[in-house]
Amino acid sequence: MKNITLVLGASENTERYSNKAIKKLLNHNHNVKAIGNKIGEVNGVTINKGLVAFNDIDTVTLYLNPTNQKPYYDYILSLKPRRVIFNPGTENDELQHKLNEAGIAFEEACTLVLLSTNQY
Template identity: 45%
Template sequence: MSKKTAILGASTNPTRYAYLAAERLTSHDHEIVPIAIKSGTVFGKEILDLKTKPEVGDIDTVTMYIGPQNQAEWEDYILSLHPKRIIFNPGTENPPFAQKAADKGIEVENACTLVLLGNGLY
């Protein structure tokens, strides 16, 4: 089943984990919505400008590639997407934000999107 996934901190740089996640999600037939401060295109999708807090509907999963030190200003925006879950990839773990999300009924995982996909657990 396809899970529409917002990639927060998306990147056009092939050495970045956010880029690899976009590649793997696409190859597993999950629709991606790349969102970042830097513009560009990744796997045929225009990267939406995080600074404009783009409205995006029907998000199943938000996968985080923004460090906790840079998440605070985007927390309300991320919650406004009403995702079913947020994946905090290694290095993005943020217990206070995770608790805020969980309090709103959002599933929270400290996990690696690439590993979840590789293990068929996504």
Template identity: 55%
Template sequence: MKTLVIGATTNKERYAYKAIHSLVDKSHQVVAIGVKPGMALDVIIETEKLPFKGIDTVTLYINPKVQQEYYEYIVSLHPRRVIFNPGTENPEFYSILEKNNIQYEVACTLVLLATNQY
């Protein structure tokens, strides 16, 4: 199962970084997109919307306004689901996902991983 983290960062204090760390610890394949290039553990943080293949889950760490530029991109990846972490809730995007038969969850990736519900 491959997860795309959008809003990735090299800052170890940020939740996006902690999510990457937790996903890697639990042996999930991770790809990442962020504002600045870099590395989070062994995960390369890309700055472009690359056409990743086989994405199961997209987990968001960007605010709803920034999400708008990712709507078409995320839908084009055909993920099984999108996770809206705290602060990323976006009813407009929920509707777009529903129309494209993509599940979404308003949840915390870190909590889902910690409680084996991921």
């Protein structure tokens, strides 16, 4: 298994990009953890609710708008991921500044596109 990706803003709704990202990450043999606003499951990945103390998170991919990211700032920083991906619509200068100060890389990109083009 490759590095662990945390999908933040995960949903069981198959129309949601977070749902598509979980499936595509699994198809590319990535280990996936997920947190959403309600408990659920996507292709065997449990969607947790709340701040779960995961270890060894390499990448956090965001599917929350900037307002909904605020309660997760300290949590994301505490995970000490290698990078955070801001998917379209999740760009957030305030969080990016905090990541910069913590020495955590980030990019504004689409997880689905990165996987499709082997740039993930």
